């Protein structure tokens with residue numbers, strides 16, 4: 001085809017047509033040819049000045065530079081950039097020997113896609129997110145296509161190009177092994193990377209949330225630790241979690257550890273008067289192959305301390321009055337005092353209300369009784385009167 005195209009006869013016809021019949025057509029035609037070209041870095045890149053045979057030799061210019069990078073111009077006018085590097089990128093223009101513009105090409109250099117490094121996260125039983133990083137920096141825009149297979153059929157893994165990850169919802173969790181295939185495509189090529197995915201082993205919940213450490217009033221060696229399920233974990237009994245709690249006095253090297261299926265726990269062996277560090281993590285209780293979550297952020301809490309009570313031997317009256325669901329309080333005597341005052345006030349108000357209800361009920365009943373009596377008495381006197389009148393009217 002090129003041989004035919006550039007055969008002397010053909011070229012002469014083209015030259016004749018473009019030159020004699022339609023001088024302005026040549027310009028339009030060459031402008032149409034202008035475009036973008038991609039080349040590999042560190043290789044020889046050839047830029048063709050398509051109809052350069054019209055008037056050889058041609059000259060080449062690079063838009064942002066007065067000198068061209070290391071290059072050769074072939075006898076047919078093509079520009080060969082030797083061992084092209086990043087500084088060779090730009091817009092190249094080709095002119096014939098009379099200075100007439102023939103063609104411009106925007107050159108972008110990079111690499112074809114290489115293998116991807118894939119990693120997948122499984123925060124619950126209904127969601128898989130796989131992300132990837134390139135092992136080769138391509139410097140070129142790429143597209144990704146990802147599919148997920150349960151061994152029988154492929155389903156799409158929904159790609160987010162900017163974040164370089166893809167999501168599968170409701171994977172077939174009962175299948176032991178899945179396959180993920182990601183195809184990266186850019187202007188210089190395309191590459192498939194596959195990874196096998198074991199959902200059971202990758203299952204790793206997010207850390208427990210809203211972890212709180214609270215003192216238990218009256219107990220200088222106890223701490224109440226509470227937390228919530230990770231919000232990305234479905235809140236039904238089908239997927240129970242086990243929690244791992246660790247704590248130590250601040251400055252100590254050794255953690256004490258407890259496991260729990262609940263979402264709160266009381267530790268009994270805190271070091272009185274010391275600030276403690278507390279962390280909680282979690283794992284699927286049933287699936288022993290799954291992973292522990294990350295630890296929750298380090299939290300500090302101090303057991304209750306006896307600041308204000310004048311008699312230190314006083315026993316705490318009632319554990320049920322202790323708050324268990326409120327936010328942690330600063331363990332200063334002031335805040336405790338004011339809280340106690342509030343509770344006292346509330347009790348007093350309730351008592352007063354009850355008392356007034358009783359009083360009012362009594363008063364109303366009394367009034368009612370008195371009124372009833374009065375009514376009965378009135379009725380009686382009326383009857384008496386009528387009977388007396390009747391008696392008087394009876395002739396003797």
Ligand SMILES: *[C@@H]1O[C@H](CO)[C@@H](O)[C@H](O)[C@H]1NC(C)=O
Pocket residue numbers: 042043044082083
């Ligand atoms: C590039 O061209 C030069 C000169 O023609 C040649 O010596 C070299 O081997 C070529 N390099 C590649 C990678 O083709």
Ligand SMILES: *[C@@H]1O[C@H](CO)[C@@H](O)[C@H](O)[C@H]1NC(C)=O
Pocket residue numbers: 032033048050051
């Ligand atoms: C030259 O331009 C023509 C018309 O656009 C095109 O068909 C042909 O492929 C080009 N040849 C080269 C070598 O770029």
Ligand SMILES: *[C@@H]1O[C@H](CO)[C@@H](O)[C@H](O)[C@H]1NC(C)=O
Pocket residue numbers: 069070085086087088
């Ligand atoms: C790129 O290649 C040119 C020669 O074409 C050379 O002068 C320049 O130093 C090279 N730049 C880098 C960063 O390698």
Ligand SMILES: *[C@@H]1O[C@H](CO)[C@@H](O)[C@H](O)[C@H]1NC(C)=O
Pocket residue numbers: 002046048049050074075076077078
């Ligand atoms: C020009 O010559 C080179 C070899 O020197 C060849 O690779 C290229 O295809 C030719 N270009 C055109 C447009 O004929």
Ligand SMILES: *[C@@H]1O[C@H](CO)[C@@H](O)[C@H](O)[C@H]1NC(C)=O
Pocket residue numbers: 145146147154
């Ligand atoms: C991506 O892959 C799916 C399934 O393999 C295919 O149906 C689809 O056409 C592909 N899309 C692109 C843009 O390659």
Ligand SMILES: *[C@@H]1O[C@H](CO)[C@@H](O)[C@H](O)[C@H]1NC(C)=O
Pocket residue numbers: 183190191192
């Ligand atoms: C990549 O996988 C697709 C199937 O989605 C296949 O059609 C294509 O040939 C593969 N490409 C390579 C380079 O292996």
Ligand SMILES: *[C@@H]1O[C@H](CO)[C@@H](O)[C@H](O)[C@H]1NC(C)=O
Pocket residue numbers: 123124125126127231232233234
């Ligand atoms: C599973 O985790 C994903 C990602 O965190 C979340 O968007 C989704 O809502 C979770 N599913 C359930 C049932 O909680």
